[in-house]
Amino acid sequence: MQLDTKFQKLKDILTESGSAVIAFSGGVDSTFLLQTARDVLGAEHVIALTATSPTYPSHEFNESVKLAKQLGVQQLVVDSNELEIPGFADNPPRRCYHCKKELFEICLNKARELGYAEVFDGSNLDDLNDYRPGREAALELKVRSPLLEAGLTKEDIRTLSRRSGLSTADKQPFACLASRFPYGTRITAERLQQVDRCETFLREKGFHTFRVRYHDETARIEVALDDLSRIIDDKMRLPLLAEFKSAGFTYVALDLQGYRTGSMNETTALNKT
Numbered sequence: 001m002q003l004d005t006k007f008q009k010l011k012d013i014l015t016e017s018g019s020a021v022i023a024f025s026g027g028v029d030s031t032f033l034l035q036t037a038r039d040v041l042g043a044e045h046v047i048a049l050t051a052t053s054p055t056y057p058s059h060e061f062n063e064s065v066k067l068a069k070q071l072g073v074q075q076l077v078v079d080s081n082e083l084e085i086p087g088f089a090d091n092p093p094r095r096c097y098h099c100k101k102e103l104f105e106i107c108l109n110k111a112r113e114l115g116y117a118e119v120f121d122g123s124n125l126d127d128l129n130d131y132r133p134g135r136e137a138a139l140e141l142k143v144r145s146p147l148l149e150a151g152l153t154k155e156d157i158r159t160l161s162r163r164s165g166l167s168t169a170d171k172q173p174f175a176c177l178a179s180r181f182p183y184g185t186r187i188t189a190e191r192l193q194q195v196d197r198c199e200t201f202l203r204e205k206g207f208h209t210f211r212v213r214y215h216d217e218t219a220r221i222e223v224a225l226d227d228l229s230r231i232i233d234d235k236m237r238l239p240l241l242a243e244f245k246s247a248g249f250t251y252v253a254l255d256l257q258g259y260r261t262g263s264m265n266e267t268t269a270l271n272k273t
Helices: 005-017 027-041 057-069 095-114 125-129 131-141 152-165 189-204 225-232 234-247
Strands: 020-023 046-052 074-079 118-120 210-215 218-223 251-254
Touching: 005 152, 020 027, 020 095, 027 057, 027 152, 046 057, 046 095, 057 074, 057 189, 057 218, 074 095, 095 118, 095 131, 118 152, 125 131, 152 225, 189 218, 189 234, 218 225, 225 234, 225 251
Parallel strands: 020 046, 020 118, 046 074, 218 251
Antiparallel strands: 210 218
16 A cells, blocks of 8 residues: 555544544654644544553653643653562563553443543554554454554554654663563563663663673663664773673673564464464
8 A cells, every 4th residue: 555545544534433542652753643643633632641651761751741742732740560460570481461450450341430432552564563462352342453454564653654754763672671581581570670770871972772681690782783883983882891890780781683663572482373
C-alpha cells in the first residue's frame, strides 16, 4: 500500500472507534498515534495513559508529560511496579507478557470507568518481526493496535511524524530497561538504576542510538556504527570507563555489531508461535 493509503486507513480505524484510551510512553509510535487520534477524534475523546515504574526511565516519563501537554491531550499517570508481578523479576522469555498484561488491564479498567470505547497501543507492522510476547497480552485482552492494523511500519511512522512536525520523528526506539537483561538474569531496582545511570551518561554525551546491556559484572555497550570511532577515542573512553565503573560494573565492553533491536533474543531459543 502507498503511505497515504495506509494513513487514511489509520484515520478510518480511529474514526470508527469514537473514543480511546491510548497506552502512551512518549515514544515514536505512541506519540504519532496520540496526535493522529487527537486530530481525528478531538482531544476530548482521547486520553493518554502512562504507567510509571522502575523499568521506565525518568527522562522518558518527563518527555511523555511534555509531549501530552504539547498535543493538548489529557494524560493519566498510574503507578505500576513490574518487579512485584509474579514471574517478572526472574526475567523469563515471556517477561513482557506479564508486564503488558498488567498495563493493558489498567488501561481497560480506566476505559470502562471513564466511558471510552477502545484501548489502543502503539505496536506497528515491524513488531511482528521480533519476539513480542506482549502482543499475546494485547490479543488476549482485545487491545487494538491501529498502526499495525493499518499496515504502518516504523519508517512509515517516522515519515508521517516528520510531515506533521513531531519532535519524536527521529527519536531512538524506546524499550523499557528490563530489555537490557539476558533472560534468566534477575531484575532488581538496583540493577535497573545501574543501567539507567550508564545510559544517562551516554545520552548526556550526545549519543542518539544506544543501549547498555547488563551481563553481571560487564556492561556491553551498543551504539550506532558511525559512533564506534567516537566512543573509543580517549576523550570519550576514559570518562566513560570511570562512570561505568563508578556505577558498579567491573568490565566495560563495546559490541562491534553496533546497536540493534532485540539483541537479547539472539542467543535464546524462543518459541514464537
